[in-house]
Structure formats: C-alpha cells, structure tokens
Amino acid sequence: MTHRRPLRRLLPYYRPYRAKMVTGLSLTVVSYAFSTAGPWFLQQAVDAFMRKAPTARIWLLVGGMVGVALAGGFFRFLMRQLLNSVSRWIEYDLRNDLFGRLEALDAAYFARHRTGDLMARLTNDLSAVRMAAGPAVMYLTNTIAGGTFALLFMLRIDARLTLIALLPMILLPISMIWLGRAIHHRFEAVQDHFGRMATMAQENISGVRVVRAYRQEEPEAGRFAALGEEYLRKQMRLATLYGMMHPSFQMLAGLGSVVVLGLGGALAIRGTISVGAFVAFGLYLGMLTWPLIALGFVINLFQRGAASMGRLLDILDAAPDIVSPAAPRGLPPTAAGRTLEFRRVGFHYPAANGAAPRWILRDVSFTVPAGATVGIVGATGSGKSALLDLVPRLFDPQEGEILVDGVPLRELDLDAWRREIGYVPQESFLFSDSIGANLAYGAADGSTRDWAASVAQLASTIEALPDRYDTMLGERGINLSGGQKQRAALARALARTPSVVLLDDALSAVDTQTEAEILEALRTTLAGRTALIASHRVSAIRDATFTVVLDEGRVVEQGAHDTLIAAGGRYWSLLNRQQLEESLETA
Ligand SMILES: Nc1ncnc2c1ncn2[C@@H]1O[C@H](COP(=O)(O)OP(=O)(O)O)[C@@H](O)[C@H]1O
Ligand SMILES: [Mg+2]
Structure with missing residues (x-):
C-alpha cells in the first residue's frame, strides 16, 4: 500500500499537546531573537572600539553580548525539553494505537504478515516517526527562526550584499526535492529489509529446537549474514545520499562566504559599511550556514519519518473483515447450552491473487x-x-x-x-x-x-x-x-x-x-x-x-x-x- 503524504496523518496526534507545541515553537523564536542579537552587540563593540569610545561603553556592549547568549541558551534548553517530551508522548499514543489495531485485526491478517516484520514496525519505524514528529520539527523551526533573524540583521547591514550572498542558494530547493525523494525511497527499502531480517531472527529464535535438531545453525547463520550484507548495502546507498547532501549544502553556504569576503571586504575598505558591520555580517552568514546544514538533516529525518509512517499506516489503516453488525441481535441467557x-x-x-480458491x-x-x-x-x-x-x-x-x-x-x-x-x-x-x-x-x-x-x-x-x-x-x-x-x-x-x-x-x-x-x-x-x-x-x-x-x-x-x-x-x-x-x- 502506498500512502499519500503519510506524515499528515500525524497531525491529530499533536492535538492533545497543542499548548506545549506552541509554547515550544514560540520559545524557539525567542531564543533565536536573543542569539542573533549577539553579533549586533559585537558590531557595536567593534565600531565603538574603532571610534575609541570609552572602555565602560565597550564593556557594557560585551556584557550585553554575553547576556543575550545566556538568555538564548536558556530558552533553547526549555524549548528542547518541551518539544522532546511532545515527541515522546506522540510516540506513546501512536504505539498504543498500533497495538490496539493489531489486537483488533483478524486471524487472516496475521496469516499474511510475519511477526518479525510487525515487531520491526512497532520499534524501528515508530522511532523514525518520532524523530520526524519531534526533533525534525524542532530543527526545522530552528532553521527557519535562526535563518530569518540572521537574514533580517544582514538586510539591515546591507541589502545588496545580502542578496548576492544568497545567490548560490537558488540551487537549494532543487537539490532538496531531488535528494528528499531519493532518501524516502531508499529508506523505505532499508526498513522493508530490516523487517525481513527481524522475521528471520524471530523465526530462528522460536524455532531454535528445529534448527539445532537439523544442524542448520551454519546455513541459517549464512543466510542471516547474506540478509545482513544486503541490509548494509542498502544502508550505504542511503548514507551516500546523506553524505552528498551535507557537503553540497555546506558548499552553497561556503560560496556565500566567499562572495561576502570579497565584496563585503571591498565595501568595508571603501567605507560604505563599517568594519563592525563587516565582521557582524560574516558572523550572520555563519549563522545561516548552520541552519542550512541542519536543513539537510531535517529533510533526511522527514523523509525517513514519512517512509516509516507509511509502513505504520499499513497497520493503522487495516480494517478487520470480521466485525459486529451495526445493529446486533442479542441472545437470551441460557443455562442449557446453545443450539x-x-x-x-x-x-x-x-486465495492468492487470481487463483481459484x-x-x-x-x-x-x-x-x-x-x-x-x-x-x-x-x-x-x-x-x-x-x-x-x-x-x-x-x-x-x-x-x-x-x-x-x-x-x-x-x-x-x-x-x-x-x-x-x-x-x-x-x-x-x-x-x-x-x-x-x-x-x-x-x-x-x-x-x-x-x-x-x-x-x-x-x-x-x-x-x-x-x-x-x-x-x-x-x-x-x-x-x-x-x-x-x-x-x-x-x-x-x-x-x-x-x-x-x-x-x-x-x-x-x-x-x-x-x-x-x-x-x-x-x-x-x-x-x-x-x-x-x-x-x-x-x-x-x-x-x-x-x-x-x-x-x-x-x-x-x-x-x-x-x-x-x-x-x-x-x-x-x-x-x-x-x-x-x-x-x-x-x-
Ligand atoms: N491458513 C491456511 N491457508 C490455507 N490453507 C490452510 C490454512 N490452514 C489450513 N489449511 C488447509 O486446510 C485444510 C484443513 O486443515 P485443518 O482444518 O487444520 O484440518 P484438520 O484440523 O482436520 O487436521 C488442510 O488441507 C490445510 O492444509
Ligand atoms: Mg486440526
């Protein structure tokens, strides 16, 4: 079964934790507001120093810098606590729903699905979904909040310079979409394969006496190793993508830095912008680099989560065929048995597809x-x-x-x-x-x-x-x-x-x-x-x-x-x- 936009189905799970979620996300914005004010203080301090302003004033600005960094860190800590707990609660609710659904499904369902595979979904896939529900959302908000604030400060310093620094980023959405899709497919393959390994492990453990009696330890170990090798290959294929993503996003950010160094340096020498502004601009661009790299991580987490959520929806959307009628009839109590x-x-x-029963x-x-x-x-x-x-x-x-x-x-x-x-x-x-x-x-x-x-x-x-x-x-x-x-x-x-x-x-x-x-x-x-x-x-x-x-x-x-x-x-x-x-x- 393929599901369209599987992660959308997580939305109802956020409902009970709405307040926590909103507070957590707002704290992200607050913490970045503080953090991004840091370079502004630095800019003022550098310019004050160049102007030979009184030492007391410079100390005050340095104190401000430390202060906002502390405040930013404190709010970031609170935010992480909140959002992490939300993701744990969502995981808990989702796990209970999955188990409840499995309890309701018919014997026929379990004839079609292997125990090991179902266990893999309940553990591995669930945790991939949790990563998407919590940490990925958190990093995404960080990226957006951090990026926006950094951008605002950069625009304040020099709009033209900002636009030029951002030019390489045009490539970003294209590579994001392509890499995202590829990660989704490869991760799905990885999880499917893991289900097969789990099934094999489960059957070998419950069938241990047969394996021993037939002296099949070595062939079984061999088959398991072959499955494991295939798993390794699939994981490596996935890792290649992630490996590509990281440096390419970093390169885009790096190109921006080169532009800023060259062009911004020239502007500073010409006096169009102050030396303090030039230093601060460089810091802001650095601040933009981290969210960009985090964005790669976020896409990875979301795609993994989506692939896993699809596998969980296979369970959640399965309906038992054997159910009570809408208007059931009752039986009178009896002490004499039933006819x-x-x-x-x-x-x-x-019957298998198309075969005669x-x-x-x-x-x-x-x-x-x-x-x-x-x-x-x-x-x-x-x-x-x-x-x-x-x-x-x-x-x-x-x-x-x-x-x-x-x-x-x-x-x-x-x-x-x-x-x-x-x-x-x-x-x-x-x-x-x-x-x-x-x-x-x-x-x-x-x-x-x-x-x-x-x-x-x-x-x-x-x-x-x-x-x-x-x-x-x-x-x-x-x-x-x-x-x-x-x-x-x-x-x-x-x-x-x-x-x-x-x-x-x-x-x-x-x-x-x-x-x-x-x-x-x-x-x-x-x-x-x-x-x-x-x-x-x-x-x-x-x-x-x-x-x-x-x-x-x-x-x-x-x-x-x-x-x-x-x-x-x-x-x-x-x-x-x-x-x-x-x-x-x-x-
Ligand atoms: N899950 C199943 N799918 C397809 N065939 C089955 C399944 N379970 C049992 N059978 C077949 O149904 C037939 C009747 O089995 P069963 O009711 O267990 O017989 P008995 O209890 O009389 O030994 C057998 O031929 C068996 O192979
Ligand atoms: Mg029987």
Whole structure:
C-alpha cells in the first residue's frame, strides 16, 4: 500500500499537546531573537572600539553580548525539553494505537504478515516517526527562526550584499526535492529489509529446537549474514545520499562566504559599511550556514519519518473483515447450552491473487442440539480445525451460515458471542505469566480456577510446581510438557464457564489414561453446555451424543457411536485402525 503524504496523518496526534507545541515553537523564536542579537552587540563593540569610545561603553556592549547568549541558551534548553517530551508522548499514543489495531485485526491478517516484520514496525519505524514528529520539527523551526533573524540583521547591514550572498542558494530547493525523494525511497527499502531480517531472527529464535535438531545453525547463520550484507548495502546507498547532501549544502553556504569576503571586504575598505558591520555580517552568514546544514538533516529525518509512517499506516489503516453488525441481535441467557446449526457451510482461505480458491469445507450441514456433545472426526487435513474456527468467527464461511439458537452468527454482537465460548485451540498457547494468571485469562473472576484445574486433571501437577499457581511459565519460568500445556489450555477454557465449548484435538498430547479421566470429568462438567469436540482419535468422542465424520471437508457420515459402528463405514474403519495401532503399542 502506498500512502499519500503519510506524515499528515500525524497531525491529530499533536492535538492533545497543542499548548506545549506552541509554547515550544514560540520559545524557539525567542531564543533565536536573543542569539542573533549577539553579533549586533559585537558590531557595536567593534565600531565603538574603532571610534575609541570609552572602555565602560565597550564593556557594557560585551556584557550585553554575553547576556543575550545566556538568555538564548536558556530558552533553547526549555524549548528542547518541551518539544522532546511532545515527541515522546506522540510516540506513546501512536504505539498504543498500533497495538490496539493489531489486537483488533483478524486471524487472516496475521496469516499474511510475519511477526518479525510487525515487531520491526512497532520499534524501528515508530522511532523514525518520532524523530520526524519531534526533533525534525524542532530543527526545522530552528532553521527557519535562526535563518530569518540572521537574514533580517544582514538586510539591515546591507541589502545588496545580502542578496548576492544568497545567490548560490537558488540551487537549494532543487537539490532538496531531488535528494528528499531519493532518501524516502531508499529508506523505505532499508526498513522493508530490516523487517525481513527481524522475521528471520524471530523465526530462528522460536524455532531454535528445529534448527539445532537439523544442524542448520551454519546455513541459517549464512543466510542471516547474506540478509545482513544486503541490509548494509542498502544502508550505504542511503548514507551516500546523506553524505552528498551535507557537503553540497555546506558548499552553497561556503560560496556565500566567499562572495561576502570579497565584496563585503571591498565595501568595508571603501567605507560604505563599517568594519563592525563587516565582521557582524560574516558572523550572520555563519549563522545561516548552520541552519542550512541542519536543513539537510531535517529533510533526511522527514523523509525517513514519512517512509516509516507509511509502513505504520499499513497497520493503522487495516480494517478487520470480521466485525459486529451495526445493529446486533442479542441472545437470551441460557443455562442449557446453545443450539448450533451448520447450514450448507462452505469455507476456503483467502486465495492468492487470481487463483481459484481451494475449498476446505463444502456443504457442511448438521445441528448440535442445546446441551449436546458432538464429536468431529476425520483424518488430519479433513477440515476439523477450520470447522471449529468458524464458530467463534475467527473466519467467516463464504457459503451457507451458522446459526445459534436460530440467529445467524453474523447478526450477533461479536464480543457477547465470543464471551460465551470456551475454545481450546489445537496448538495450546500460554502466556509468559504465572500458571494461575493463565488459567484466569479472560475469566470473569478467579472463583472457577481450582475447579477448572481439577476437571482438566491439572490440580496435582500444579500442587507439585515450586510456587503452585504463582509458578511462572515460559521465558522467566518453567516449561510445561505438551500434555500439561493442553490441560492448562483446557482448564483456561473451562474457567470461563462457557455455554459453548470447542475442543480442537485438545487432548492429542495427553496419554490415553489421563484422556479417559479428563473425558469422564468433562462429562459432568459439560452438562448444560454445548460442546464440539474435534479429534483425530475416535476414543476421545465415543461417548458423544453423535459424531460427524469429515473427509476432505465434506460430511461423509453422522450418527451416534453404535449406529456408525453398525453402519461399518468410514467411522468404523477409522476406529478399527486406531484400535489396532493401540494394541500394537501396548503389546
Ligand atoms: N491458513 C491456511 N491457508 C490455507 N490453507 C490452510 C490454512 N490452514 C489450513 N489449511 C488447509 O486446510 C485444510 C484443513 O486443515 P485443518 O482444518 O487444520 O484440518 P484438520 O484440523 O482436520 O487436521 C488442510 O488441507 C490445510 O492444509
Ligand atoms: Mg486440526
């Protein structure tokens, strides 16, 4: 996505800090008013000295010079404090908006964007935008204020000389525009590339076990070095531009000085201007040089900021596809679970540009009565996970619809609906927090925690942990086994006391003995709740009210355990094979 004038989108972020910003910018003007008065005092002092004026008067002028320099410095300090704090606050607000937006985006968005790249945007790009929002604005104001004051004093000394000194500056806007545009593009390339490096680093860190097991450390390091080299080259290309900018702006200013020395010197000798004026003029021109060089820096910062802001707008302007309807319908409270009806549901993931979609689910119809437990079985890849993902609306189906107590899902308030669901995804994910906090995640209060842990057969495991419920998980704590993680994820879902429970192969890493215990405990727990239990193991769903058998996204059989066994179809052969595998394992 390309955004026109991305930095404009920063304007609303200034609003809360308007007063600070205006004060800061005014202080810039004040501080330069003082600073540029310095050479004027010098001019008076030199001329007074040439006139052999009384020493007291010269001292007074020197004192004035010191005074204005001090005052200028003091106001400049205040100004920097103010403007820097504004840029930090804007960064803070922008970061929160970015995070909030990421929290709102759909699963489909994260399937398209790599974690490392998003992290790079949240850090590197954000800081480039902050540099544009604060320091660049500050330097620009400095340049304008400093330049204007210096110019005014110069015009006062000699208008013609000033105009001639400024003649080389005609080239300035042309080179500014050209260099600015080039910096923008090259910086964009640098940041994109950094996103790729961050992605690679992130994947290597989270996939460290695979890298080790496959002995891919060296090839990975090699690939990373190659990416790094490319990054270096892109940075160098960028640095070349900046390197060109600095001396060329300096040269323009230098040309001005040459003119002033020659022409101004002649004027001073002829007596058209005083020696003091000549000295002061030289100082003012010097004062103009610094803002000019700073201008190069400012353009650089703005272009970098604009390129990065574009990358942030990719996030800020992304809209979730799955949202609550404008006028959502409510569901009456229930203690008996919900009726879930799948009506000719067809689903596919977003297809690549132009490609025909590959249907993952097709023509799926069945009804889960309130309070029933329905099993979903099928080989891996048959679409069980996809089917469950449709219930909390992680994705929406392209065909047909799903109804809850007769109301289409799309017409429900999304938050209210999701609050009713206890979802245990196939890949259990726990946060780097205490196990207690993980179990209480999203629960109304902590009162259900112990109960949920005991249903998930996790209570004794937690008792054995060093700090029980306060034991930290993940980076700063212990790692749970796959089966323990799955049970924790199950307990977390139950602690919300959901009316609809979705288990996606949620016990696949739990041993059969524990699985049986959990299922036994679940049976009483699930009374009065609607449950969909997807499993590639028939053992997990043999007590279900009935079971739906999926094959390549289509329902090929449905019925209760005994009926399906009697039918001798897909379910029967699946069960037979798994029983055979089990007896081989235990033999
Ligand atoms: N993000 C995705 N994009 C495209 N295809 C996907 C995606 N996730 C899963 N699939 C495909 O969807 C099909 C069904 O997968 P899934 O629902 O996970 O099956 P199951 O849970 O029964 O093993 C598989 O063929 C899988 O390759
Ligand atoms: Mg699955």
